[in-house]
Amino acid sequence: MSKAKQTVFDAPLFGRLLAYTKPYYSVFLLALITVIGLAVFGALRPKVLQMAMDENIELQFQPGFLKYILWMFCLLFLEVICNLTFIYTASWLGQSVVRDIRIKLFNHILGFKMKYFDNSSVGVLLTRTVNDMERIADIFGEGLFMIFSDILKMLVVGTVMVYMNWQLSIVVFFTLPIILLATKIFQKYMKSAFEEVRNEVSNLNSFIQERLTGMKIVQLFAREAIELKRFKAINARHKKAWIKTVWYNSVFFPIAELLSSITLGAIIWLGGLNTIFDQTASIGDLAAFIMMVPMMFRPLHQIANKFNTLQMGMVAADRVFVVLDTHSNILDQGTQSLKAFKGGIEFKKVQFSYVASEPVLKGISFRVEPGKTVAIVGATGAGKSTIINLINRFYDIDKGQILFDGIDIKTIPLKLLRKQVAVVLQDVFLFADSILNNITLGNSDISEASVVKAAKQIGIHDFIKKLPGGYHYNVKERGVMLSVGQRQLISFLRAYVINPKVLILDEATASIDSNSEQLIQDATKKITKDRTSIVIAHRLATIQTADTIIVLDAGEIVEMGPHATLLKNNTGFYRGLYQAQFIEQAD
Numbered sequence: 001m002s003k004a005k006q007t008v009f010d011a012p013l014f015g016r017l018l019a020y021t022k023p024y025y026s027v028f029l030l031a032l033i034t035v036i037g038l039a040v041f042g043a044l045r046p047k048v049l050q051m052a053m054d055e056n057i058e059l060q061f062q063p064g065f066l067k068y069i070l071w072m073f074c075l076l077f078l079e080v081i082c083n084l085t086f087i088y089t090a091s092w093l094g095q096s097v098v099r100d101i102r103i104k105l106f107n108h109i110l111g112f113k114m115k116y117f118d119n120s121s122v123g124v125l126l127t128r129t130v131n132d133m134e135r136i137a138d139i140f141g142e143g144l145f146m147i148f149s150d151i152l153k154m155l156v157v158g159t160v161m162v163y164m165n166w167q168l169s170i171v172v173f174f175t176l177p178i179i180l181l182a183t184k185i186f187q188k189y190m191k192s193a194f195e196e197v198r199n200e201v202s203n204l205n206s207f208i209q210e211r212l213t214g215m216k217i218v219q220l221f222a223r224e225a226i227e228l229k230r231f232k233a234i235n236a237r238h239k240k241a242w243i244k245t246v247w248y249n250s251v252f253f254p255i256a257e258l259l260s261s262i263t264l265g266a267i268i269w270l271g272g273l274n275t276i277f278d279q280t281a282s283i284g285d286l287a288a289f290i291m292m293v294p295m296m297f298r299p300l301h302q303i304a305n306k307f308n309t310l311q312m313g314m315v316a317a318d319r320v321f322v323v324l325d326t327h328s329n330i331l332d333q334g335t336q337s338l339k340a341f342k343g344g345i346e347f348k349k350v351q352f353s354y355v356a357s358e359p360v361l362k363g364i365s366f367r368v369e370p371g372k373t374v375a376i377v378g379a380t381g382a383g384k385s386t387i388i389n390l391i392n393r394f395y396d397i398d399k400g401q402i403l404f405d406g407i408d409i410k411t412i413p414l415k416l417l418r419k420q421v422a423v424v425l426q427d428v429f430l431f432a433d434s435i436l437n438n439i440t441l442g443n444s445d446i447s448e449a450s451v452v453k454a455a456k457q458i459g460i461h462d463f464i465k466k467l468p469g470g471y472h473y474n475v476k477e478r479g480v481m482l483s484v485g486q487r488q489l490i491s492f493l494r495a496y497v498i499n500p501k502v503l504i505l506d507e508a509t510a511s512i513d514s515n516s517e518q519l520i521q522d523a524t525k526k527i528t529k530d531r532t533s534i535v536i537a538h539r540l541a542t543i544q545t546a547d548t549i550i551v552l553d554a555g556e557i558v559e560m561g562p563h564a565t566l567l568k569n570n571t572g573f574y575r576g577l578y579q580a581q582f583i584e585q586a587d
Helices: 011-057 065-110 114-119 122-129 131-164 166-213 215-220 224-278 283-324 384-391 414-419 435-440 448-457 461-465 484-497 514-528 563-567 573-586
Strands: 345-352 361-368 373-378 399-404 421-424 502-506 532-536 548-553 556-561
Touching (some): 011 283, 065 283, 122 166, 122 283, 131 166, 166 224, 224 283, 345 384, 361 384, 361 556, 421 484, 435 448, 502 514, 556 563, 556 573
Parallel strands (some): 373 532, 421 502
Antiparallel strands (some): 345 399
């Protein structure tokens, strides 16, 4: 359990958050000055009223009365200016801090290992980078400075009260400890309630994100009623969490208002008696105290309300910092250069497991010569896709070595390593953007002319030009406007334009239609020519021309060699796979 959950207010966490305001010190200082101005100018108004009442109104003495009216006007004007400046600067500061933290958080997430995303909910991460960030902004816009302003206003008003009439001040100060105690209890319970609210918001985001992404499966298997029932249950828990906060508010604020009203009544009663009988209080004192009692008690209400905002922001900050403090990055301290990289890849007794004690690769060794094509086949779960993940260092191996031209990939900078490798996956991901931007992925070094030239070289230019807008056609989210085969062709072009030294095709022809198959086969020949290529395929007919075929079974290499050689082994694993597919195709 984090400190933010253990205590009502976590000072170290708050200090860490304040550190992000250092680049904006001048704005922070301006907001602080306007807060002080709000407290001082607001507290002076009752004093001016008291002087006007005692020196002019009560004595029916007109000279000098206009002076107090002008003072009141000036104080109100200054208070308005301070309030306007405060609202703008505090909100600007909050949004600037949130922008900086959000950029830092997103940049941190970009470097996480794939294992982190395997075990984390996208909805939860979405909540951290969007919803929680807005709560942090509220700390500065509505929480921190307002609480400081309210406390300062109470201190200034309290000082003015004692200076004007200490007897009446005692009445006010008598009820303050009761409200302070109620406020402390309220804050404690609200802390727990807000943590529950944030958890349920994360659950809602995660559930909705997954169902919207997988809507086709939901409808195909007629799970609408089931998913609606589950959503209602999550929504009910979310409502229950919020109702708890409403309940705490509905109990605290009426109690605070009642105590404030009782105090105001006592002031009027005692002040009136003092004014009438023993003259220890003036009409001006009584009017000023009637004005100052709400100024003394309302900040307490606001402090409790703003503390709710502060608490929600602190809870959100704690959750964001948990992600920022997560060390799940691939160690990137490589210094080796790959300027003369030819494309040679070698696995030396590589062992790897996603889960400890459950090995996926069991000490495999093989070599891919520069410019050659190696195919990897095997049953589902044999470890084929794992090899791709390891070449790109999405995961780090447990034992052994992976070498690029004899250089351990751990000594090569990640960005440099991944620039040498292009991957075409079976499940192609396209962003909601134009075809051109999905191919270049924002790389300014790749011009539209070079993309068109590459498309012509691998034979898919005509297909793209037939689309509305051609290369500027927006494929929408995940490329839904294109067929599976068309998305695959785009991914081939995306890999080809970066001119990689190593090309990996992971089941690239597994789910395509017959119309696209010939285009993809032609594109495959073009982009693999004279380039180190690793092809993973279930359909053995697509890899017969590979220089070497590696047969995997349960994380081990059971056979290796050219297609013709492997077929000669009558009891071999590869021959069995080939015959099974041949019979299936014949049927």
